[in-house]
Amino acid sequence: MRLIGRPIKHSAFTLIEMVISMAILILTSQLLVATVGVLQKAIKVTQQQQNTINWHISTIQLDQFLADAYFTHHQDQDGSKITFRKPDTNQSGEEAETVYYLKRMKNEMVVVSQLDGYMPLLGNLKQLQLDYQ
Known part of the structure; x- marks a missing residue:
């Protein structure tokens, strides 16, 4: 052009x-x-x-937390749980025993108390199998 x-x-x-x-x-x-x-x-x-x-x-935390606890084996409708009892003092200052157990909540392994308080130990779990020996 x-x-x-x-x-x-x-x-x-x-x-x-x-x-x-x-x-x-x-x-x-x-x-x-x-x-x-x-x-x-x-x-x-x-x-x-x-x-x-x-x-x-988490292993160190659990060991320190359970230093004076003793373990028992508990069976209920949900299956087998690892249960442990720890000497403690209640609100009035008397000697008492608190029951805790290991449990999976969502994708975490936690220590749960009888009063439904919990302490997370491990996260990002895909599978958890607990065994008492």
């Missing part, structure tokens, strides 16, 4: 420029995919380490 004797130039990408830009785009996306893969592996390892740390902390 000519406008008053001059040719009109249309600026556009050439085929070589398009191929180069596609190559750059593919390389960038490959780097991004590789980075996401490495990050997912790092997150998985970190979560496993955190779960191990949580397991150790």
Whole structure:
């Protein structure tokens, strides 16, 4: 096309420029995919380490909490529970015994008292099987 004797130039990408830009785009996306893969592996390892740390902390907490408790085995309609009794003092200052048991609530393992108070021990559980030995 000519406008008053001059040719009109249309600026556009050439085929070589398009191929180069596609190559750059593919390389960038490959780097991004590789980075996401490495990050997912790092997150998985970190979560496993955190779960191990949580397991150790909960074991220490339970050991300290149960230092003077004694265990019994209890069977009820929900199945077998690990029950323990701990010497305690009631509100009037008299010696009493509080009954606790280990239980799964949602996705946590907790220590539950007879008054329905509870102390979370482990989280993110998929399955929990308790055994008294």
